Amino acid sequence: MQTLRLGRRRRVAVAALLLGAVISLTACGEQRGTSAAAGAPSASPSASPSSRPSSPGASPYVEPGVVDGAPHNGDNNAYRRSGEMSPAGAKEAQKEADRIEPVLKRLWRQKKWDPKSVRAALLQLGYEEERTGPKGERHGGNLTVRAMDPRHEADHYVTPEGAQVGLRVRKDACVTAFVQKTNYEVKTNGPFMETGCFEPPSGH
Known part of the structure; x- marks a missing residue:
């Protein structure tokens, strides 16, 4: 009878550990899946590197405020900016x-x-x-x-x-x-x- 109780306790303990690990992994996954903006999907590593200027591997040619990360966007569209009054x-x-x-x-x-x-x-x-x-x-x-x-x-x-x-x-x-x-x-x-x-x- 004692052996049976110990076996049940071990199974319950193992099940509790596995359940805790699954919850922890799920929570981590959710945390990586959202950005600081509510409801906005997180950017992929290659997207919008200008928002992370210190990221390793970010293009030095991407300009701040360029959503699609297009290089030289400001220079290419300078002709569309009006002069200062x-x-x-x-x-x-x-x-x-x-x-x-x-x-x-x-x-x-x-x-x-x-x-x-x-x-x-x-x-x-x-x-x-x-x-x-x-x-x-x-x-x-x-x-x-x-x-x-x-x-x-x-x-x-x-x-x-x-x-x-x-x-x-x-x-x-x-x-x-x-x-x-x-x-x-x-x-x-x-x-x-x-x-x-x-x-x-x-x-x-």
Whole structure:
């Protein structure tokens, strides 16, 4: 009888040890499976090395804040960043934006978003159409109104109806706007490296 009790105790003790080991392993597995962000899956060792700059083997070319870890992302997209506006430039740009916004709102309500109509309405505010030479050099004026940029849809490019506006307020300040069938927008920004007041299209 004593031997039988000892055998049962050993089996219970062994089962308890095995159960404890399984729970411990499961808990460890869960801890590795989540990140600090609630509900977010943890990053794999190769993903987002910029978030762990001291990790061994991390690429020295990955820049902070780049989600996909693309090398030289900032350099490659520098052409899409607008220049800094001075406080005086920002103030003047906002003043002109406040003049342009009601005009575009009126045109949008009238369903007149073609470049010709938009240009004519904005020239009435006293702006002068910008003139450029054969190599893109500026010869005066401050307003450019042109068609919307083409965009890729399915297997071809389409140019949506509408007009986009670029107004040079100062050397360091622009008003950028558009009006189209669905909406209109007016904002201020510094000039872009390659495209002046107009934001360059994404991708090359």
